[in-house]
Amino acid sequence: MHELSLADEVLGIADEAAAAAGAWEVLRVRVGVGWLLQVERQSLAFYLEALRRDYPRLRDTVFELEEEAVRVRCRACGEETAQAGWGFACGACGSRDIEVVAGDLLEVRDMEVRTDDV
Amino acid sequence: MCETHAEQHQHRHVEVHRHAMEANDQVAARLRRGFAARGILVLNLISAPGSGKTALLERTLEQLSPLRVSVLVGDVETERDAERLRHCGVPVAQIVTAGTCHLEAGMVESHLAEVDQRELDLLIVENVGNLVCPSGFDLGEDAKVVLVSTTEGEDKPLKYPAIFHRAELALVTKADLAPHLDFDREALLQNIQAVHPGMEVLEVSARTGLGLDLWLDWIRAKVGEKQSLHV
Ligand SMILES: Nc1nc2c(ncn2[C@@H]2O[C@H](COP(=O)(O)OP(=O)(O)OP(=O)(O)O)[C@@H](O)[C@H]2O)c(=O)[nH]1
Numbered sequence: 001m002h003e004l005s006l007a008d009e010v011l012g013i014a015d016e017a018a019a020a021a022g023a024w025e026v027l028r029v030r031v032g033v034g035w036l037l038q039v040e041r042q043s044l045a046f047y048l049e050a051l052r053r054d055y056p057r058l059r060d061t062v063f064e065l066e067e068e069a070v071r072v073r074c075r076a077c078g079e080e081t082a083q084a085g086w087g088f089a090c091g092a093c094g095s096r097d098i099e100v101v102a103g104d105l106l107e108v109r110d111m112e113v114r115t116d117d118v
Numbered sequence: 119m120c121e122t123h124a125e126q127h128q129h130r131h132v133e134v135h136r137h138a139m140e141a142n143d144q145v146a147a148r149l150r151r152g153f154a155a156r157g158i159l160v161l162n163l164i165s166a167p168g169s170g171k172t173a174l175l176e177r178t179l180e181q182l183s184p185l186r187v188s189v190l191v192g193d194v195e196t197e198r199d200a201e202r203l204r205h206c207g208v209p210v211a212q213i214v215t216a217g218t219c220h221l222e223a224g225m226v227e228s229h230l231a232e233v234d235q236r237e238l239d240l241l242i243v244e245n246v247g248n249l250v251c252p253s254g255f256d257l258g259e260d261a262k263v264v265l266v267s268t269t270e271g272e273d274k275p276l277k278y279p280a281i282f283h284r285a286e287l288a289l290v291t292k293a294d295l296a297p298h299l300d301f302d303r304e305a306l307l308q309n310i311q312a313v314h315p316g317m318e319v320l321e322v323s324a325r326t327g328l329g330l331d332l333w334l335d336w337i338r339a340k341v342g343e344k345q346s347l348h349v
């Protein structure tokens with residue numbers, strides 16, 4: 001399933017960002033899971049756990065998987081509204097001419113790391 | 119934390135804001151620019167295993183002439199689909215993903231050399247049979263086309279909404295079988311519209327040829343649109 005390749009990408013990004021920050025240990029990573037992706041959060045957590053032994057900096061990291069709701073911007077009225085289910089439409093004027101602006105990504109948002117520098 | 123070294127151990131907050139598909143999306147953007155520069159229309163065909171992607175192409179590729187067409191076909195194993203399609207007289211490259219359940223932009227890019235892009239109007243990508251994983255991987259295509267067969271049940275769009283949301287066209291395949299099944303056509307069409315209001319839907323049969331002219335017209339119109347942008 002694609003949760004496996006997604007977990008691998010998340011770990012790679014977190015490790016790269018930690019290295020760039022001069023960190024030797026990552027304590028916590030916040031990951032935004034877009035609702036539109038239909039990612040099984042349990043399955044993603046399972047693969048993060050399984051694959052992280054390849055990354056020494058991530059051995060004890062807590063991954064916080066936060067669901068991100070879908071938001072759309074309306075091309076008719078310009079409003080940005082949250083969506084509760086499929087069949088997206090503007091929450092303000094009802095137009096179907098919309099663009100998804102949030103909830104379609106799996107994003108490594110930010111993290112807490114431990115560094116040596118003073 | 120150990121006391122003596124406490125002053126050396128700094129906790130830091132790091133903003134990252136990078137997303138898991140970014141590597142794929144970068145390659146896809148590069149592919150899309152290349153296709154645009156050459157005026158090539160690219161379609162990404164996605165369905166559950168066995169919904170009839172290859173059968174549909176077998177029936178329609180020849181009729182697209184004089185358009186110059188190539189096909190990239192993804193499968194987890196074997197060259198069987200490519201061999202079936204080579205009988206249609208168009209260049210076909212098989213991408214064997216060796217376990218991966220979807221095509222990625224990098225796989226398309228590395229097989230493009232097998233396709234002569236200078237002599238091309240249309241590139242059709244038959245994705246790996248899978249309704250979930252391929253939907254999130256941009257291949258630089260102009261449109262995704264989702265296929266759902268009459269044998270699969272009316273609730274497919276509700277169970278796999280992401281692909282129905284992202285695809286531009288839905289093909290209801292194996293229409294010839296509908297009379298033999300408890301197939302609720304209205305429910306399927308309603309479910310498609312519930313997920314993707316206004317979605318274009320065509321009903322086709324690779325067996326009897328029903329609806330294939332509309333599918334060919336849809337492709338030709340798309341190729342025309344793309345070429346009008348490419349002056
Ligand atoms: N009756 C009928 N059978 C069809 C039709 N289209 C495809 N089939 C049959 O459905 C089976 C699967 O068709 P394929 O074209 O191989 O399906 P596919 O989507 O390419 O399958 P994968 O590449 O394995 O995902 C074959 O046995 C086809 O003969 C159709 O329009 N009518």
Ligand SMILES: [Mg+2]
Pocket residue numbers: 171172173199244
């Ligand atoms: Mg096939």
Ligand SMILES: [Zn+2]
Pocket residue numbers: 074075076077078079090091092093094095
């Ligand atoms: Zn609006």
